Amino acid sequence: MAANQEQTTPVSTSVHSSSNGTCPSERCRYPHCDISPETVMCRSLLPAFNKLDVANSVKEAAAKLQTYDKVYKTEKIVSKTIFGTLRIAIQRKTGKHYAIKQFDKTLMKRKRTLCGVAVRENFDVEFKLMNWLRQHPHAGLIAASPENEQVEDLRHKYIVMPLASEGDLLSFIRNDNGKISEDTVRDIFLQLISALQHLHEKGGYIHGDVSPENILLSYDEAGNLRVRLCDYGLARKIGSRHYHAGKKSYMPPELFSNESRNAEPTSDIFSLAVVMFLLYYGIPPFTTAQQSDVYYESLEQKHHYSASSYSPWLLAWGVSKKRSKWALLPTVLSMLRRKPNKRPTLSSIKIIVEGWKQWY
Secondary structure, three states: OHHHHHHOOOOOOOOOOOOOOOOOOOOOOOOOOOOOOOOOOOHHHHHHHHHHHHHHHHHHHHHHOOOHHHHEEEEEEEEEOOOEEEEEEEEOOOOOEEEEEEEEHHHHHHOEOOOOOEOOOOHHHHHHHHHHHHHOOOOOEOOOOOHHHOOEOOOEEEEEEEOOOOOEHHHHHHHHOOOOOHHHHHHHHHHHHHHHHHHHHHHOEEOOOOOHHHEEEEEOOOOOEEEEEOOOOOOEEOOOEEOOOOOHHHOOHHHHOOOOEEOOHHHHHHHHHHHHHHHHHOOOOOOOOOOOOHHHHHHHHHOOOOHHHHHHHHHHOOOOHHHHOOOOHHHHHHHOOOOHHHOOOHHHHHHHHHOHHHHO
């Protein structure tokens, strides 16, 4: 009995004693616990403590963040966006108004909407361009507000921007319904050409989503109407792969093809033409630039992008005789050509639009 007692392993203060130095507990996932008399817990508990450390780290990071609710108060939700909302907010300290885009981090990571639809919107590109524009500003391009006005919280990212007081160009078009003066159209045309030239030539990106909804309006101190492009979520580096993305009514025909395409300025030129047509006439030239669209096919096959041939078509739509003879119509139609290499450059378009006044 004495010999047997000597061979019996005494009960340790540790719950994980074993003759082979391993933890006999069925719950333990670690085959070698390196148990010693000083051990007070099994390493299988370490993941729980690691999670606790991570949670504490997240809380500490959150406390350091300049969060939205600390700095701003929402005055109005303007619209829902792909990954969140666009809102007008007041800075609590100064009372100044800002436009703020909110992005849900989970949706951004999944690149899907709340409905589960896959999207091409890229927050990183948008934020990169808006910060770049802060350093390389242009009057016709919305830039991010200063760094100390930006915010973030655990669930959302934000882009804080200056507020455009007069809304977007689509609302402007609807209010005037094809009665906007030629001088105003010309001024807007030139401002947008200049903005795109800056983005293409200085930034090296195409906008990728030129449309009235993405053109914001305000008045300067002299009372002149000013327009600015915004929303760079579909912007692409020139020469990189260009996807089928954007608002279909403004997309060039090459993006409806299954062929792989590189991002080129000609894409923005096509979209700009649709915007200018809509701005002057109050109606779009077609539904989509596809072969199935009778209006776009007629523009190409029947009228051959000729203003003199196209004018009677406009009269049939109820456009006035004077407007059907718009001096810039030949230029706008040439920008709508199916083949990208047949469209004029922004530089050549600018020369024509600037010289328009001299024709009268």
